[in-house]
Amino acid sequence: MDTITLNPAAQLYRTTHPAMGTEYSLYLYAPSREQAAAIARPVFEEVDRIDGLLSNYRPGSELSRINREAFQHDVTTDPETFYFLVTCMAWSERSRGAFDISVGKLMKVWKFFGASGAFPSPEELAAARADVGWEKIRLDRGQRTVRFLAAGIELDPGGVGKGYAVDRAVRILRAKQAPAALLSAGSSTIYALGAPPGEAGWKVRVPSPHPEGGTISTVILRDTSLSTANLSEKNFVHDGHFYGAIMDPRTLRPVEGMAQATAISPSATDSDALSNALFVSRPEDRALLLDGRQQDCALVVREKQCGQEKQFAAEYEAIRWPAEVANGQLAALANAKEKVKL
């Protein structure tokens, strides 16, 4: 029994699976736990396969091989990896470098690689400049090769890898004809396939960046994905400044002044990349990111210092956002900056 159709006997099952440094969850309607597990197995085998392809924590991954060798010589890679890199380059170009998978060295200099971050020395930071930049990566479509133009380039798939894994896993769900499922890569990228019985779609709540701020918007998704970038999981405070694990490759520093960026797109790869690009982009560049992408939407929450020192306010910016936004919840951020870990 490989495929299921929704029938009155179908129940909702949740399968969890650790991968890519987080826990994936798959919600799925099935007549029995065994049948839910039978569908989930190949879905997560696919997630693990992508992890083995793209992980920069695994020396044996294809991405790690490229990281090791692509400065010395042209590295011929498989079509899947190659077109994944092509997609990444396209997002770098579109975002004018705000999205950039060449931040691997920066993540290490700021100690966000396998750790929760620390302020680098000025020497480390200066040295990192030569080792970052998407324009130092050359892709040759004819030869299907990758080449780095700087010795220290390191690709970090953190801003897009989970989205890509979700897309690939959803292909399996479709092939198994799962009528309704929700796949979440640790909540930062979510794909909604079909809809639960009697519902218009799957509900996804966008929280306030303030831990006690509740939900600022609830969207109903069907056959599309949503991704969120925020700093709540990896961050540190240095000299009263709050630094999170999303890098601006142009300044070589963590982005400041941003709280959260959420994007909706039919492709989870795109929503993942877009949410990170929105987080890093300058305000005037954000709308351009969605230009010509009629199915994409965004909800960005930024913070600004106002009035006296240590007084903060949050404001949101919605681009084609399909649901209401509870502005009142954002007000809770004001004066709360000191006690929250954004």
Next chain:
Amino acid sequence: MNRRSLLQGLSFSMLAAKLSGASSLYGQAEGPQAAPSRRIAANDRVNIGFIGPGSRGQELLRQLLRTPGVEIAAQCDVYEPRFAEVNEMVGKKVPAHKDYREMLQRKDIDAIFIATPPVFHATYAIAAMKSGRPVYCEKTIGFTQEDCANVVDAVRKTGQIFQVGHQMRYASWIVESVNRVHKGDIGEPTHVYGYWHRNDNWRREAPNPSLEHLMNWRLYRESSGGLLEELGSHHIDIANWVFGEYPQTILGASSIAVYHDGRTVGDNVQAVLGYSKGRRMFFSSITDNGLMADQIWIYGTEGSLQITLEDATFYKQTSKTITEASHSDVVQEGVETGASFNADSAMPYRGPGYRLQAKPGEDATRTACGSFVECARNKRQPFANVDVGFGSAIACSTGRQAVYEERAMKIPAIHV
């Protein structure tokens, strides 16, 4: 002498003659030595008679000297230079005997330690118990299957306190680890893998060639069960403890890979022991490479435990996919989006494991000696009692043949 007689057990006197070249020291008789000892009161000093203070024996002796209320009252060895070594270690002249029976005749000895080659363990232990003394006997409790049964029988008949030298049972971190395994911390334990790898030739310097067999008794089949018995018995005991039963079968192999020096036991050994429900214990010992050292891995259906001589680490299976019924709130309330990084699983591929926070453990042999003295005073059977000793000894006495002939053998359940 054919293989069969070797394996089924040489008589004590034959072995004594072989090892020391002085059979007269031992004579032929091994009957009970009627020398009822005094009763030990709770605060009395416990007078120890020590048989076999060689290399392992002296380690035991050193730990015994760290136990309060203990007097080393007698020593016994066929190799006289040991006496001076013991006197130096104890800091005074300890009355010496070349015949254990003479020592057992004394009235002022309360308990007996035995650290001779294992071929003598059963004989000495049985005689000591019959003489009315509690016994601490190094492993293995018997060389032959018959020895093993006889020692158990003697404990039953004399009611004496008997402790086997499986000191790992007294290491605080091992005790706590095994308790956790029994509570289900790694699911159902199904496999125990013991590694005892070292890089030395296992050879002692013999002062002259006539003493080769006495000094290097571990290297010859007449007097030694080889690496399986000398090292593997400790790990087999851990497996018995974890599985809560004795092994039923043993498959063995060994060879001489490096030290072609006339020894007749292997310089490496591999053994697979079968327990009920298909559970397995694997033991490997090599002597030309120390990687892995002395460690035991216990694999369960939900995790693993690594035990070393210093610590214990639990590893939970990190790649576990779980499917279960979901609450329908997900449909009504929705799911929340947010950052996905989870610090607890940053490196799920090779997690650091959970190190057991046991109290810093003192030397396990020290604890074992102290516990024995307490048991002797309070007339309690110790944790590492004769049943524990039987479990590893019967496996090793059977395993000797399995290893030499490279075959699988049934381990008799002659003691239940």
